[in-house]
Amino acid sequence: MNVSVVLFTRDLRVRDNPALSAGCRAGATVPLFVLDDAILSGRSATPNRAAFLAAALAELDGELRAMGTRLVVRRGSVVAEVDRVAEQVGANTVHLAADVSAYSRRRESALRLRLGERGRELRVHESAVMTVAPDAVTPSTGRDHFAVFTPYFRRWQQVHRRAPLSRPTGPALPPIAAGELPLAADICAGEPSPKLSVGGERTGRELLREWLSGPIGQYAARGDDLPADATSHLSPYLHFGCLSAAEILHRTDTDDEGGLAYARQLAWRDFNHQLLAARPEAAWRDYHDRSITWRDDPNAARAWCEGRTGYPIIDAGMRQLRAEGWMPGRARLIAASFLAKTLRVDWRTGAEHFLHWLVDADIANNQLNWQWAAGTGTDTRPNRVLNPLRQAERFDPDGTYVRRWVPEVAHLEGVAAHRPWREKGGVAGYPAPIIDVAGM
Numbered sequence: 001m002n003v004s005v006v007l008f009t010r011d012l013r014v015r016d017n018p019a020l021s022a023g024c025r026a027g028a029t030v031p032l033f034v035l036d037d038a039i040l041s042g043r044s045a046t047p048n049r050a051a052f053l054a055a056a057l058a059e060l061d062g063e064l065r066a067m068g069t070r071l072v073v074r075r076g077s078v079v080a081e082v083d084r085v086a087e088q089v090g091a092n093t094v095h096l097a098a099d100v101s102a103y104s105r106r107r108e109s110a111l112r113l114r115l116g117e118r119g120r121e122l123r124v125h126e127s128a129v130m131t132v133a134p135d136a137v138t139p140s141t142g143r144d145h146f147a148v149f150t151p152y153f154r155r156w157q158q159v160h161r162r163a164p165l166s167r168p169t170g171p172a173l174p175p176i177a178a179g180e181l182p183l184a185a186d187i188c189a190g191e192p193s194p195k196l197s198v199g200g201e202r203t204g205r206e207l208l209r210e211w212l213s214g215p216i217g218q219y220a221a222r223g224d225d226l227p228a229d230a231t232s233h234l235s236p237y238l239h240f241g242c243l244s245a246a247e248i249l250h251r252t253d254t255d256d257e258g259g260l261a262y263a264r265q266l267a268w269r270d271f272n273h274q275l276l277a278a279r280p281e282a283a284w285r286d287y288h289d290r291s292i293t294w295r296d297d298p299n300a301a302r303a304w305c306e307g308r309t310g311y312p313i314i315d316a317g318m319r320q321l322r323a324e325g326w327m328p329g330r331a332r333l334i335a336a337s338f339l340a341k342t343l344r345v346d347w348r349t350g351a352e353h354f355l356h357w358l359v360d361a362d363i364a365n366n367q368l369n370w371q372w373a374a375g376t377g378t379d380t381r382p383n384r385v386l387n388p389l390r391q392a393e394r395f396d397p398d399g400t401y402v403r404r405w406v407p408e409v410a411h412l413e414g415v416a417a418h419r420p421w422r423e424k425g426g427v428a429g430y431p432a433p434i435i436d437v438a439g440m
């Protein structure tokens with residue numbers, strides 16, 4: 001009998017999953033997830049991501065059970081556990097989704113080496129994490145990646161894409177102990193954010209159905225409107241692969257203005273991934289060396305992290321981050337620009353804080369958006385500085401967003417909520433601005 005192992009990583013779904021479909025097509029299959037000690041002992045293990053992951057694994061197991069199989073869970077070194085499971089069931093092939101981070105590349109090489117030593121094959125499936133493989137969109141100059149988004153997006157729109165795969169049927173599970181599905185606390189100790197979204201393919205598909213049924217139509221007009229909260233909130237489902245980016249794109253009507261604007265954001269995601277695939281060191285090293293001298297200012301960095309800068313538009317975003325493990329893209333951009341460009345604190349400090357709290361924290365998207373905001377990345381106008389007050393007036397014109405997240409200014413009407421320092425005697429319990437900006 002032909003037996004294979006499908007190693008889930010951040011493709012935690014049964015629909016449009018090229019690795020799972022290939023395993024099921026070939027014969028009996030072990031759907032395997034390894035709680036990887038190397039990841040769980042690092043910065044990626046946070047209470048928010050642990051809670052989302054535990055729920056996503058439970059939903060994945062539910063989906064697999066509906067197919068007549070179940071999720072097999074192990075904990076330890078990913079290479080040793082895959083090796084052991086493959087040996088136990090006599091698998092000749094292991095299927096894996098391709099990924100782009102330095103760690104995922106090392107994992108892939110180590111797996112290939114170990115499995116090769118045992119006479120087993122590692123089959124790596126492209127376009128499971130992105131809508132297109134990184135090398136499917138390359139510049140005609142011969143360079144190995146695009147460094148500017150607009151030409152990337154033009155090429156990206158022309159790429160031929162595979163049709164989404166449906167849920168495979170009838171994979172037999174070879175005799176093997178399934179192991180326990182982990183609770184969040186088994187993955188990482190600590191309380192998650194109180195308003196964290198719930199992980200999983202079923203939950204993600206429900207949100208996607210709702211998003212595509214109407215709200216997406218308003219995305220071009222309202223995606224940056226902070227009080228409207230009119231974005232998809234699908235980023236954690238994309239990060240963990242509870243939803244397939246390729247399938248979402250396939251189901252998005254790009255003839256519609258809202259659909260096209262939304263597809264463009266999915267292209268930004270792919271753009272960052274292709275850049276990280278080509279330059280894995282850009283996760284922590286400046287992509288463009290602009291010889292910036294960062295200020296060592298732990299007090300300013302702490303005020304920013306805690307949402308106590310004295311600028312309600314910054315503090316609202318930073319407090320939402322702690323409460324939900326998520327922030328709207330516009331709020332991320334304003335907060336990141338403020339830290340890196342206004343306070344001149346090294347972008348890595350902010351990126352680290354985001355990685356800790358964001359449930360969608362993603363090396364490609366987080367680090368490269370931080371670099372964009374700091375001027376060391378792919379922004380073609382690296383010196384632009386976003387003035388927080390102008391951003392506030394433009395994207396939260398009535399102050400509704402800041403009143404929602406900063407209770408100290410909740411009594412201030414309209415735009416007054418953006419400038420509490422103008423109130424006679426200030427606002428009780430709320431700090432004065434930690435730095436001056438134009439337009440105070």
Ligand SMILES: Cc1cc2nc3c(=O)[nH]c(=O)nc-3n(C[C@H](O)[C@H](O)[C@H](O)COP(=O)(O)OP(=O)(O)OC[C@H]3O[C@@H](n4cnc5c(N)ncnc54)[C@H](O)[C@@H]3O)c2cc1C
Binds near residue numbers: 238265
């Ligand atoms: C400083 C900073 C840090 C960020 N860190 C992350 C991160 O760790 N993980 C993450 O997924 N996104 C990150 N983003 C990108 C973006 O802010 C989030 O993807 C988005 O806000 C998530 O909300 P949504 O799903 O409602 O997005 P929508 O507005 O509905 O967008 C749809 C999808 O497109 C992708 N997307 C949207 N904007 C971007 C972008 N600028 N770059 C790349 N992909 C994008 C996301 O997958 C998102 O789910 C960051 C942006 C900034 C400025």
